[in-house]
Structures are given as C-alpha cells and as structure tokens.
Amino acid sequence: MSTSTSTRGIHEHLMANNAEYQRLSEEHSRYEARLDQLSKAPYLSSEDLLEQITLKKLKLRVKDAMEQLVARQSAPQS
Numbered sequence: 001m002s003t004s005t006s007t008r009g010i011h012e013h014l015m016a017n018n019a020e021y022q023r024l025s026e027e028h029s030r031y032e033a034r035l036d037q038l039s040k041a042p043y044l045s046s047e048d049l050l051e052q053i054t055l056k057k058l059k060l061r062v063k064d065a066m067e068q069l070v071a072r073q074s075a076p077q078s
Contacts, residue, residue: 006074031062034055035059
C-alpha cells in the first residue's frame with residue numbers, strides 16, 4: 001500500500017468517525033466555496049480583497065489542523 005493510499009484511507013476513516021475532522025472539513029469547504037465566489041467576481045473591492053486574504057489564511061489553518069489529526073491517527077500507538 002502506498003503512502004498516498006494509506007493517507008487517503010486515514011482521511012476517509014476520520015471523515016466517517018471523527019466529529020472534529022468532519023467539522024474542520026465542512027469549515028474548509030465553506031471557505032473554499034466563498035473563495036470560489038470571490039474568484040469569479042469581475043471586480044473585488046478592498047473589503048473583498050481583505051476577505052479573500054483572511055479566508056485563505058483560515059482555510060490553511062483548518063487544513064493544517066486536519067493534517068495534524070491525520071498524523072496523530074497514522075502515528076504508531078504506544
């Protein structure tokens with residue numbers, strides 16, 4: 001089993017069984033959807049640009065938290 005396959009399995013397991021991971025995933029999706037909306041706008045006001053920067057930072061923070069859960073799940077149990 002390759003690393004990417006086992007990581008995908010861990011993501012699937014957490015998505016099915018870990019409420020925190022599910023919440024983070026939903027939050028990540030909301031940020032992604034809003035960023036997608038902003039990227040389709042013909043013009044971004046300064047407020048929109050600030051929101052875009054903030055959303056990118058929040059999305060990255062959530063992604064990092066999700067990856068920490070994956071790392072914790074894949075670490076050997078003692």
